[in-house]
Amino acid sequence: MSERYRFVADAMLGDVAKWLRILGASTFYEPYAGDEELIEVAKRSGAVLLTRDRGLCSRAAAEGVEVMYVGGMRLEEALAALSERYGVRLEIDLSDTRCPLCNGRLRRAERGEVEGRVPPGVLERYGLFLVCESCGHVYWPGTHLRRMRSFLRRVRALAARGSR
């Protein structure tokens, strides 16, 4: 499997990785991957390595990997900085989003396909479902999506302040 990643996140950055995937950016995140592997994957993909580890930061840089040190940044700050530096889109686009669990692509699915895989109430209430092409997890645009969008509004405000 040779997925081309845009970002590689270290073990401490599970929240950042999850968000990058939701925002459509292909992101490698394996909590048990060692430094060696992270650097290798970043090299192979030409990806940006994100880390909170200064040692890994300088090792990767020495090997010619583009690194961004996100130590001391809150999640919002890290995402705002990623948008400024690498043009990460701070909006959820349901036609271009990835599985937060496994980085697989999500595709639209009809009610009939997800029947039995989501609670009956959900099946009735929603017409749009997204299914992960890799792990099969089913998503639907519920209250969670509204919360995520309002979180992103805060991140955009932060990004706007930062670039002034």
Ligand SMILES: [Zn+2]
């Ligand atoms: Zn998945």
